Amino acid sequence: MDSDTFKDFANEMIEYIINYVENIRDRRVLPTVKPGYLKPLLPSEAPQTPENWKDIMADIERVIMPGITHWHSPKFHAYFPTAQSYPAIVADMLSGGIACMGFSWLASPACTELEVVMLDWLGKMLDLPKEFLSSGGGKGGGVIQGTASEATLVALLGAKARKIRQVKEQHPEWTDNEIVGKLVAYSSCQAHSSVERAGLLGGVKFRLLEVDSKYKLRGESLAEAIRKDKEQGFIPFYVVATLGTTCSCAFDRLDEIGVVANRENIWLHVDAAYAGSAFICPEFRYLMKGIELADSFNFNPHKWMLVNFDCSAMWLKDPTYMINAFNMDPLYLKYDIQGSPPDYRHWQIPLGRRFRSLKLWFVLRMYGVENLQRYIRKHVEQAREFEAMILSDPRFEIVAEVVLGLVCFRLKGSNDINEALLKKINDAGNIHLVPSKIKDMYFLRFAICSRFSESKDIQNSWKEIKLRTDEVFEEQSVSK
Amino acid sequence: MDSDTFKDFANEMIEYIINYVENIRDRRVLPTVKPGYLKPLLPSEAPQTPENWKDIMADIERVIMPGITHWHSPKFHAYFPTAQSYPAIVADMLSGGIACMGFSWLASPACTELEVVMLDWLGKMLDLPKEFLSSGGGKGGGVIQGTASEATLVALLGAKARKIRQVKEQHPEWTDNEIVGKLVAYSSCQAHSSVERAGLLGGVKFRLLEVDSKYKLRGESLAEAIRKDKEQGFIPFYVVATLGTTCSCAFDRLDEIGVVANRENIWLHVDAAYAGSAFICPEFRYLMKGIELADSFNFNPHKWMLVNFDCSAMWLKDPTYMINAFNMDPLYLKYDIQGSPPDYRHWQIPLGRRFRSLKLWFVLRMYGVENLQRYIRKHVEQAREFEAMILSDPRFEIVAEVVLGLVCFRLKGSNDINEALLKKINDAGNIHLVPSKIKDMYFLRFAICSRFSESKDIQNSWKEIKLRTDEVFEEQSVSK
Numbered sequence A, B: 001m002d003s004d005t006f007k008d009f010a011n012e013m014i015e016y017i018i019n020y021v022e023n024i025r026d027r028r029v030l031p032t033v034k035p036g037y038l039k040p041l042l043p044s045e046a047p048q049t050p051e052n053w054k055d056i057m058a059d060i061e062r063v064i065m066p067g068i069t070h071w072h073s074p075k076f077h078a079y080f081p082t083a084q085s086y087p088a089i090v091a092d093m094l095s096g097g098i099a100c101m102g103f104s105w106l107a108s109p110a111c112t113e114l115e116v117v118m119l120d121w122l123g124k125m126l127d128l129p130k131e132f133l134s135s136g137g138g139k140g141g142g143v144i145q146g147t148a149s150e151a152t153l154v155a156l157l158g159a160k161a162r163k164i165r166q167v168k169e170q171h172p173e174w175t176d177n178e179i180v181g182k183l184v185a186y187s188s189c190q191a192h193s194s195v196e197r198a199g200l201l202g203g204v205k206f207r208l209l210e211v212d213s214k215y216k217l218r219g220e221s222l223a224e225a226i227r228k229d230k231e232q233g234f235i236p237f238y239v240v241a242t243l244g245t246t247c248s249c250a251f252d253r254l255d256e257i258g259v260v261a262n263r264e265n266i267w268l269h270v271d272a273a274y275a276g277s278a279f280i281c282p283e284f285r286y287l288m289k290g291i292e293l294a295d296s297f298n299f300n301p302h303k304w305m306l307v308n309f310d311c312s313a314m315w316l317k318d319p320t321y322m323i324n325a326f327n328m329d330p331l332y333l334k335y336d337i338q339g340s341p342p343d344y345r346h347w348q349i350p351l352g353r354r355f356r357s358l359k360l361w362f363v364l365r366m367y368g369v370e371n372l373q374r375y376i377r378k379h380v381e382q383a384r385e386f387e388a389m390i391l392s393d394p395r396f397e398i399v400a401e402v403v404l405g406l407v408c409f410r411l412k413g414s415n416d417i418n419e420a421l422l423k424k425i426n427d428a429g430n431i432h433l434v435p436s437k438i439k440d441m442y443f444l445r446f447a448i449c450s451r452f453s454e455s456k457d458i459q460n461s462w463k464e465i466k467l468r469t470d471e472v473f474e475e476q477s478v479s480k
Helices: A003-022 A053-067 A086-098 A109-125 A148-170 A176-182 A193-202 A219-231 A254-264 A275-280 A282-288 A320-326 A357-392 A415-428 A455-479 B003-022 B053-067 B086-098 B109-125 B148-170 B176-182 B193-202 B219-231 B254-264 B275-280 B282-288 B320-326 B357-392 B415-428 B455-479
Strands: A141-145 A183-188 A205-209 A235-242 A267-271 A296-299 A312-316 A396-398 A406-411 A434-438 A441-447 B141-145 B183-188 B205-209 B235-242 B267-271 B296-299 B312-316 B396-398 B406-411 B434-438 B441-447
Touching: A003 A053, A003 B003, A003 B086, A053 B086, A053 B109, A053 B357, A086 A357, A086 B003, A086 B053, A086 B086, A109 A141, A109 A312, A109 A357, A109 B053, A141 A148, A148 A176, A148 A183, A148 A193, A148 A235, A148 A267, A148 A296, A148 A312, A148 A320, A176 A183, A176 B176, A183 A193, A183 A219, A193 A205, A193 A235, A193 B193, A205 A219, A219 A235, A219 A254, A235 A254, A254 A267, A275 A282, A275 A296, A275 A357, A357 A396, A357 A406, A357 A455, A357 B053, A406 A415, A415 A434, A415 A441, A415 A455, B003 B053, B086 B357, B109 B141, B109 B312, B109 B357, B141 B148, B148 B176, B148 B183, B148 B193, B148 B235, B148 B267, B148 B296, B148 B312, B148 B320, B176 B183, B183 B193, B183 B219, B193 B205, B205 B219, B219 B235, B219 B254, B235 B254, B254 B267, B275 B282, B275 B296, B275 B357, B357 B396, B357 B406, B357 B455, B406 B415, B415 B434, B415 B441, B415 B455
Parallel strands: A183 A205, A183 A235, A235 A267, A267 A296, B183 B205, B183 B235, B235 B267, B267 B296
Antiparallel strands: A141 A312, A296 A312, A396 A406, A406 A441, A434 A441, B141 B312, B296 B312, B396 B406, B406 B441, B434 B441
C-alpha cells in the first residue's frame, strides 16, 4: 500500500468517522444481529492477493455496523462512559505512525518522558498530594496502565512484595509460600469484579466486606475484619477503596479506611476508575477526602475524560516495591544510563507499550482544563435532570444517592417487574441500559455516557422508559 | 473540537506520517537527548483553555522527534521488529471512531465475532492444527492479547487452575495454597524474561532448564527435571517452549518437549512471539514440528506481520480452564444470550478491550497472504546477506544459526572488545543494535526490522559496522 493510497484511504476514513459520530443518533443503539451473524458475511480464508481499499470501506456498513452497540450514542446509558474524541483519534494516528515501543527509556526517550510529564499535568489537575507526582521531590510518579483491572493487580503485587519483605525481617525462617498463604486483602463487597479477580490472579485471599446503608465501606468494618484475621494468624496486606462503585457509584469512606490502613501498615489502593475524572472539578474533590493516606491511586481518563481507550492513569507514592517485584533485566534490555527516568516495563504486567501519553497531551491541549470541567459538569447536571424525572413519577424510586453521572432507579415493587421493564427497554433497542443488584434488590442503572448527550436526549430516554413502563403495567393488568 | 477542525488536523497528521515514514532514513536512528530533556520544553501544567491544533503539530518536531528512537528506520537493528503499516493505522482510526468495549458479546457483537473469524483466518494461514480453530469442531479458538507476556501468563493461570483441579480429585484434603506451593513450571534458560516473570506473577516456582549446543531446549532435559521434581514431591504443571528465542532466535525442540509434556499431563504453551509470523510461509513450518502436541500457541502479528501493536494472537485447544479461572460474572455484565460466542473478558487479564481485530482484517486484505509471505522472505534473505558479509570478514564469527531475520555475531576475541564495538556503533548513532549474552559469551544481535529495509541498507549497515570495527582495532593498537 503506497502513500497515495494511504492518503485516499485515511481521508475517506476520516469522513466516515465524522459521518458516523455526528449522525450517531440516527442508529439503533443496540444491534439486532444474532450470535454468529458475522461469519457467513466473510470468506472463510484470508485473500491471497491484495484487495481494493474501497471494498473494505464498503464492508464497514455491510459487515461491522450491523453488529455494533453504539457506545457514543446519547441513547446509550449502559455500564459507564467510554471515551471517544477527535484529538485522541489524531494522537493515536501519530502513535501508530511512530510505532515505537516504550519499554525502556532508550527504546524511545520521548515516549517515557512525555508520560512522566503528562501524569504530572493530570495529577495537578486533580490536586493530588505532591507525594504522588514525579515533580513532588520524593519517589512518587505516575504511569499509564491499560485498564483499572491492571492497576489493581499491579498495586496488589507491589503490596504483596512489600509485605513478604516485612514479614521476612521478623520471620526469616518462613518461606514465601508460607507467607503468601497467610496474606489477606480487602475491599468493599461493592468493588468491581476485577478487584476480587486481582486477588485470584495474585493467588491471595480476598475478603469482600459489608457496606453501610449508603453502600460505602467504613473504616470500622475494615478494622474489625483485620482484627479477626490477625487473631487467626492471617496477615492483612492490601485494601482497595473504591471511589464510585460500578453498581451504584458509591464512595467508600477513604478518610476512615486510610487511617486504619496506615495504622496497620497495609497498602491502600484507590480505584476511582469512573469517578476520578470528576476530581478535575474542585467541587467534587470532597469525594476523595483522605487521598493523602493512600499508597496508590488510579482512574481512567479513557472513561470520562475524552481520552480514547486505553489510558488508565495510576500514581504511586513509592513504586520501589512494585519495580522490584517485576524487575528482571536481561542484557538486551540493559543500557548505560539506566537510572533517573523510569523504565516503565517495571511498572506494568506486559513488556511492550505504545506511545499512549500522546492522547493525553492532545486532549488536554485541544480541550483545555475548562472545557473538560464543563464536560463533567454537564453530565452531572443531566443525571440530576433524569433523577428529577424519576422522582416526578410515583411508580419509580431512586435506590442510591445521585452523586455524579449515574442514576440508579427501579419500579417500586418486585424484582420481576423491574426485570420485565429492562427486557422491554433493551428489546425495543431505542435506548440501552444494564441492571445491577445489591442485597437482592434488582435495579436499573442509567448512566450519562455520550459526549453528544444533551438535555433533549435525556428527555427522550425518559419518554422511552415511561412508554415501556406503561407497556409492562398494561401486560401485568391483562395477565391478572 | 468540531468536525471541520478534526478533518484539517487529521489530514495534516496523515501528511506528517507519510513524510515521516517515507523519509525515515534521513533521521539519526538513535536520539542524542539526555535523560530529562523533555520536561523543560513543556509548561508545567495543562492549559486552561484550548490551544490551536497547529501549535500541537509544530510541537511534534520540537518536543517529540528529538527523543524518538526510530524503530522503522532501515538502520534500526535492535530487539526484534515491531510492526507499522498504513492499513493498520487506518484500521486503528476506525477502532478509535467506533470506540466500543468488547468485553462481552453484547457490548459489541461485531468486535467479538470479527476477532473469532480473523483468528481462524490467521490460524489457517499458519496451517495450525484444526483443534486450535473455532471452526475446528471442538472447543478451540483464538483471541487477541495485548502482548506475548500476557499470553504466557494467561496460559500459566489456565494451567494452574487445571492442575489444582486434577490434584484435588486425588487429594481432596489438600488446600489450594498447599498445592500451589508444590507447583513447578519450566522453560528454556533462553526463554524471554517475561516467561520467568509470569511465574513470579502467578506465584509459582519456575525452572529455567539448560539448552543444547544450539541453544534449544530438548525433551530429555525436561524429562529429567520433571523426574527430579516429582521425586521431591513437587507437581510439574506447565512448560513453555520458545520458537525463536530473543537472544539468538533458537527453536526449542517442540516435538520432543511435546511428547514429554503430554505424557506427564503438563500444559504445553508455545511462545513464537517473533518467529510465528514466518509460519505463514510453508518452508518455515518445519520449525513448529510438534505443534499438535501443544495446549496453547502464541505469536505477535504486531512484531513481524505488519499489524501495529497491540495484536498478540493466541490460540487454545481448550479455553475452559482459563475461562473458569477468570470467570466472575456480576449482574451488570450478564445478558440473556450468554453461551455460544466467546465472552473474551474471560480470556484475558484486563476487562476492557479495543476493537483490535480490525487491524488484522485490514492488513490481511490490503496486503494479501502473498505479499505478507514476500515480506517475511525478503527479511530472511537480507539476514542471509548480512550473514555472508560477516563470514567474509575473518575478524568476525557467527555465534548462532541464522534461521530467520536475526544474525548473532561477534568479533573473535574477548567480550570487552565486543562491548567496545557495540558502544562505538551506538554512540555514533547511525545504526542501532543491542547485545546479548549466552553462557558468558557477549555478542551483537543484528535484526532486520524495517518494512523499508532493502539490500542497500544492509550494505550500508555493514559498512558502518566495519568502520567502527576499524576504529576499535586502531584504538586498541594505539593503547598497546
